[in-house]
């Protein structure tokens with residue numbers, strides 16, 4: 001079985017809603033076990049067991065949230081236990097071009113420090129992972145349930161792609 005961990009921080013539920021969409025996409029690959037967890041409930045053992053780790057953050061002042069920064073800081077580093085795991089990211093941000101890509105790249109940079117292999121979205125419209133705008137027209141939401149289908153689809157496609165690649169690598173390793 002291939003293990004895909006989706007770990008996120010969400011204050012008002014938007015990033016959590018995206019995380020659910022990513023999870024749905026990952027589950028669509030046969031033989032994939034998905035763990036969907038807020039970062040404050042994610043244990044080191046969850047990281048170690050995962051073949052792929054997908055991290056989601058809200059944009060906070062054009063940065064990852066403090067919780068996400070703390071999460072990366074807590075990752076095991078000695079002897080490179082996360083090396084060659086698949087890594088991918090998603091974000092939600094209020095504004096159009098108000099930090100989404102910076103935050104995606106910031107998380108990717110952290111993952112690269114741990115030797116992870118980064119996977120982006122399936123096409124040029126989401127090269128760095130999935131993202132959603134939540135606070136500016138025409139995408140303004142009053143509740144996470146209003147997140148645009150267009151963004152949820154991006155999350156779904158990212159989860160699907162990561163699970164597919166992680167699963168293909170795992171089955172090659174077995175043979």
Ligand SMILES: Cc1cc2nc3c(=O)[nH]c(=O)nc-3n(C[C@H](O)[C@H](O)[C@H](O)COP(=O)(O)O)c2cc1C
Nearest residue numbers: 010011012013014015058059061062093094095098
């Ligand atoms: C403290 C704080 C700072 C924020 N800074 C930004 C920002 O710089 N750029 C942006 O696009 N959105 C910003 N936002 C909006 C959030 O990124 C957006 O509402 C996001 O969808 C929240 O996700 P959540 O519901 O998972 O917490 C900020 C929100 C908060 C609470």
